[in-house]
Amino acid sequence: MSIEVVNISKTYKNFTALQNVNLHIPEGELVALLGPSGSGKTTLLRLIAGLEQAQQGSILFNGEDNTNRDVRERQVGFVFQHYALFRHMTIFDNIAFGLTVRPRKTRPSKAEIREKVHSLLRLVQLEGLAHRYPSQLSGGQRQRVALARALAVEPKFLLLDEPFGALDTKVRQELRRWLRHLHGKLGLTILFVTHDQEEAMELADRVVVMNEGRVEQVGTPEEIYHKPANPFVYSFLGRVNLFHGRIQDGRIKLGEAEFEAEHAHFDGPAVGYMRPHDVEVSLHPPKSSATTAVRAQIERITPLGPFVRLELKRLDTKEVFEAEMSRQRFLELNVVEGGLVYVTLHNVSIFVENAPAIKPTRVYVPQQVSI
Numbered sequence: 001m002s003i004e005v006v007n008i009s010k011t012y013k014n015f016t017a018l019q020n021v022n023l024h025i026p027e028g029e030l031v032a033l034l035g036p037s038g039s040g041k042t043t044l045l046r047l048i049a050g051l052e053q054a055q056q057g058s059i060l061f062n063g064e065d066n067t068n069r070d071v072r073e074r075q076v077g078f079v080f081q082h083y084a085l086f087r088h089m090t091i092f093d094n095i096a097f098g099l100t101v102r103p104r105k106t107r108p109s110k111a112e113i114r115e116k117v118h119s120l121l122r123l124v125q126l127e128g129l130a131h132r133y134p135s136q137l138s139g140g141q142r143q144r145v146a147l148a149r150a151l152a153v154e155p156k157f158l159l160l161d162e163p164f165g166a167l168d169t170k171v172r173q174e175l176r177r178w179l180r181h182l183h184g185k186l187g188l189t190i191l192f193v194t195h196d197q198e199e200a201m202e203l204a205d206r207v208v209v210m211n212e213g214r215v216e217q218v219g220t221p222e223e224i225y226h227k228p229a230n231p232f233v234y235s236f237l238g239r240v241n242l243f244h245g246r247i248q249d250g251r252i253k254l255g256e257a258e259f260e261a262e263h264a265h266f267d268g269p270a271v272g273y274m275r276p277h278d279v280e281v282s283l284h285p286p287k288s289s290a291t292t293a294v295r296a297q298i299e300r301i302t303p304l305g306p307f308v309r310l311e312l313k314r315l316d317t318k319e320v321f322e323a324e325m326s327r328q329r330f331l332e333l334n335v336v337e338g339g340l341v342y343v344t345l346h347n348v349s350i351f352v353e354n355a356p357a358i359k360p361t362r363v364y365v366p367q368q369v370s371i
């Protein structure tokens with residue numbers, strides 16, 4: 001089932017938790033709501049579930065308006081970070097719960113319920129644990145029971161709020177893989193909240209990046225990482241270097257380096273953003289005469305397993321930035337702290353603040369720039 005969020009705004013007293021949010025989630029997609037704490041992820045999920053009402057906007061399922069429908073009528077399955085199972089009930093009874101409390105008319109027979117619960121136990125790979133109690137399971141197993149319980153009532157889609165948030169890293173990784181597999185098998189629309197960028201990138205077909213009650217960007221993990229729409233998304237999704245400069249007469253100046261910029265029809269301050277792995281370090285200046293290489297000094301070398309991070313300081317502007325490279329490349333370079341190198345930057349994005357109230361604009365720059 002597809003989900004459509006149309007122009008939703010939600011305020012608590014005079015605090016705006018969501019501001020004109022629009023979102024389309026196609027049927028069968030696994031979508032992550034990603035953002036820092038307080039960005040409105042849970043509020044949006046609760047609005048879709050019907051646990052909260054918005055002051056403005058509508059929520060459609062398969063094109064049908066569900067804005068004023070009660071939570072029960074929406075037939076949504078949800079799992080929360082600490083969705084406590086019923087302690088005094090066995091795993092079997094926990095999963096069966098949603099079916100056993102149905103009115104007699106729509107309640108399946110005991111045999112049907114048994115069959116369903118066992119097939120769900122197989123699905124979440126917990127066969128054989130039906131008669132245990134929640135306290136006799138690990139955290140990861142409990143979350144899988146919570147998912148089985150949500151699935152028992154055949155929801156139209158699943159909403160998961162930091163479902164693996166309370167678990168340790170290794171179990172989280174296992175459950176991610178498992179959820180991906182489950183999604184492939186069921187083809188159900190799943191919307192999950194996370195503040196963990198790695199979790200979003202690894203699991204989701206598409207990621208919705210949120211900040212301060214607004215949607216900043218919607219895209220595949222590849223798109224949001226490699227083509228971030230604005231500085232917030234850029235910075236939120238990984239390490240980033242910033243170079244401060246100016247745009248003037250269609251050219252961008254970052255320190256001593258100057259280069260052409262398409263669509264730069266304004267003058268003003270500009271900031272160049274780039275990922276540390278897009279900084280190329282060499283011992284000699286680039287061969288092209290069209291580029292001027294600026295020298296940098298290595299301030300610090302940090303080995304990170306298969307990678308090495310260098311902290312560098314430009315000799316011209318004294319700006320500090322980072323480069324990341326494979327250990328192999330680092331050994332080839334044979335550099336030490338305090339040593340001098342040349343840097344070339346690839347995939348620079350320039351953002352311009354036209355005015356404080358206007359979002360920064362992205363300016364196209366050539367693929368490779370030497371500074």
Ligand SMILES: Nc1ncnc2c1ncn2[C@@H]1O[C@H](COP(=O)(O)OP(=O)(O)OP(=O)(O)O)[C@@H](O)[C@H]1O
Nearest residue numbers: 012015017035036037038039040041042043044195
């Ligand atoms: N019932 C409420 N009353 C007042 N303010 C609220 C209420 N619920 C949420 N808020 C506020 O709305 C904002 C968004 O909250 P929300 O829980 O949606 O954020 P979130 O992105 O899910 O954060 P987290 O990752 O920390 O769970 C926060 O500033 C929060 O304090």
